[in-house]
Amino acid sequence: MDRTPDWIAVDWGTSNVRAWAMTAAGEVLAEATSDKGMGKLSREEFEPALLDLIGGWGPGPHRVVACGMVGARQGWIEAPYARVPGPPLPQGLTMAPTTAPGLSFGIVPGLCQMDPADVMRGEETKVAGFLALHPGWDGTLLLPGTHPKWISVSAGEVVGFRTSLxxxxxxxxxxxxxxxxxxxxxxxxxxxxxxxxxxxxxxxxxxxxxxxxxxxxxxxxxxxxxxxxxxxxxxxxxxxxxxxxxxxxxxxxxxxxxxxxxxxxxxxxxxxxxxxxxxxxxxxxxxxxxxxxxxxx
Amino acid sequence: MDRTPDWIAVDWGTSNVRAWAMTAAGEVLAEATSDKGMGKLSREEFEPALLDLIGGWGPGPHRVVACGMVGARQGWIEAPYARVPGPPLPQGLTMAPTTAPGLSFGIVPGLCQMDPADVMRGEETKVAGFLALHPGWDGTLLLPGTHPKWISVSAGEVVGFRTSLxxxxxxxxxxxxxxxxxxxxxxxxxxxxxxxxxxxxxxxxxxxxxxxxxxxxxxxxxxxxxxxxxxxxxxxxxxxxxxxxxxxxxxxxxxxxxxxxxxxxxxxxxxxxxxxxxxxxxxxxxxxxxxxxxxxx
CATH class of the missing domain: 3.30.420.310 (2-keto-3-deoxy-galactonokinase, C-terminal domain)
Structure with missing residues (x-):
């Protein structure tokens, strides 16, 4: 890679982790993946797994913004849920404890719904991105997967959602x-x-x-x-x-x-x-x- | 055991097998069980498993009447299904091939229903026994289990049935x-x-x-x-x-x-x-x- 990324995007799920070296303009400089998903790591293993993954991307400093199960109770650090109805990406990141000099790791909050009880981690970031790419879009987003999610979006907010098994x-x-x-x-x-x-x-x-x-x-x-x-x-x-x-x-x-x-x-x-x-x-x-x-x- | 049984009753399921030494009058002389269910045996292992189980019940001859998954395609020998509506125990047993002198092993047919497609093996014997103990009973028999069965019984026959997972x-x-x-x-x-x-x-x-x-x-x-x-x-x-x-x-x-x-x-x-x-x-x-x-x- 010719240059140090301005920041690093990370999608850290239960089974896998994926990272992108980004410029401030939103250009992808490089990409890396590994199978060190949240489900396989104890708390102290997250930082080494991350450093392995982004090791080739220069000495840093590295600012990382992450979503997904890395913010679950069993993840690196718990990123509290924000409640719906509300925006898919509320202000504020939960910062994970890091030891490497110049490394910061911020996790976006998941979303929760109290009645019926429901939760998401990672999908809220997809919804926010979809809305950034399709401003003003209203309707139902369906995210297929192990736990498919039906997400009702209106006026830039998540109105409610429904996860199935x-x-x-x-x-x-x-x-x-x-x-x-x-x-x-x-x-x-x-x-x-x-x-x-x-x-x-x-x-x-x-x-x-x-x-x-x-x-x-x-x-x-x-x-x-x-x-x-x-x-x-x-x-x-x-x-x-x-x-x-x-x-x-x-x-x-x-x-x-x-x-x-x-x-x-x-x-x-x-x-x-x-x-x-x-x-x-x-x-x-x-x-x-x-x-x-x-x-x- | 003081005397040789007149016949032997066997309930041979997927996980376990259970045998009773019986008199002609219906008295139980002895009982034996093992975990050598149909699911663990290849075709040629059924007879040795049976002989192990009833070994203490005298030299024979032994006439065995059995029900359950022993009559499945993967069992000792396939006992064809009888169709409903019809009696729970139609005439005729399927005889398994045996080598021990004086041993005969007959399997009662399972029942099948073509529309909606459904099958049972072993439960038909319980239905027949229930009706023998409660002559003239009409209604729905519910057999709880891994695969619960709802069985409609009228005038001594199985009218239809419904298995769930x-x-x-x-x-x-x-x-x-x-x-x-x-x-x-x-x-x-x-x-x-x-x-x-x-x-x-x-x-x-x-x-x-x-x-x-x-x-x-x-x-x-x-x-x-x-x-x-x-x-x-x-x-x-x-x-x-x-x-x-x-x-x-x-x-x-x-x-x-x-x-x-x-x-x-x-x-x-x-x-x-x-x-x-x-x-x-x-x-x-x-x-x-x-x-x-x-x-x-």
Missing amino acids: TGELFAALSGHTVLRHSVTTHGWDDAAFEAGVAEGLARPEALMNRLFGLRAESLLKGLQPPEARARLSGLLIGADLAGARAWWLGARVALLGAGDLMDTWRAALRSQGVQPEEADATQATLAGLTEAWRRSQ | TGELFAALSGHTVLRHSVTTHGWDDAAFEAGVAEGLARPEALMNRLFGLRAESLLKGLQPPEARARLSGLLIGADLAGARAWWLGARVALLGAGDLMDTWRAALRSQGVQPEEADATQATLAGLTEAWRRSQ
Whole structure:
């Protein structure tokens, strides 16, 4: 790298950490990733993991602005939640204790909702970045993932949000129940997915039975593993859509994510007549961290 | 044991196997159990496992009548399913290949339902035994378990049935998702359970979100692990009750099972104004196997 970054952006999740060397103008000079996610580190291991990651980016001083699970109770330091309704990025960063000379590490607050109880860490930065890139946007942001989040945005604020266990439930059912004999880890069938979405949405109360039904159909009717996998995904996403109906029916919806999950959720929404806008999660994260850095100047 | 049994009853499940030395009059002379369930055995290991189990019961000849997963495709030999509607114990046993002199091993058929697709192996024997002990009983039998079964019985036949993944889903969520941080493996709270049942029954479409809500409430509101565990169980059972409404609302219901799960389901049904009759699963299994043995004479 030719020059020392003006600041460093960090997205530190449970499984991975990603850093960008930034200029004040918002240019990305370099990027680094590692698998030293929050879930693998004790408190005193965060600073060494960070220094490993950004070691090639000059001697510093380094000002870091970070989001994600690094600010959880089990993270480097707990960054208190801000409450919604409110802006996605309230003023103020929580500074982690550092020992390296010239290193500062500020964490943006997560957001919480008291009723129904809900929390986010990291997604608030994506929302802020999305709004920086789409000023004045109102509607529902849907962030696919292990814990998909429906986030209602109006007048630059987060009005409320709704997290579901859908993605993690899919993994637990596929890997740790009798359904592991009926679904593949790969393979897909679009028609089976759409049938699952329709069924999950129309009859969410039948879910407990429909899940076992996948096993029964594979025994009795030769339901193939790729079909079973797609139908399972569809049933769960359909059940999520049923509970989240008020968030997407007749609403402006934007999908904010990356990869295969975008395809899955786009197909689910389109099957219900919703044509979602789409935005890239990494760009949104960077734009949000840039916003947080500017405000902390 | 003073005398050689006239026949041997065996309930061979996925995890365990249980055998009873019986007289022709239906008296139990001795009992043996082992953890050599179907899930741990290859085809050629069934006969040695059986001989280990009944080794103390004299030189034979031994006539065995068995039910359960021993008759699954991955079991000793596949015992074809009989279709419902129909009697719980149709004529005919599937004979497993044996090599020990004087040993015969007959397996009762499982039951299947084509639409919606569903299967049972072992429960049909409990139903037959329950009906032998309660002649003329009509109504819904509920068999709690990893895969709870609602079984509609009329005029001595199984009219239809409905299996759900409720119990296994509880285990997968408690052990293999983020909820493992919020629930205990022990501990219970009756009020939290009933609140969960009410919520799961009233709003099954909210389940995906309510599951994550358990995590959020433990972070934000100090929801305690025993409460979270009971509420999780309640939410899933409530969702099952929602889908199975036609099976219990205004119906005569009998719980057929054993142990803690009986308490759990009894409480769930009573919270909805249903006062279930109750019967012991082991007695029903023995009565059903006795019925199958008599008919095979």
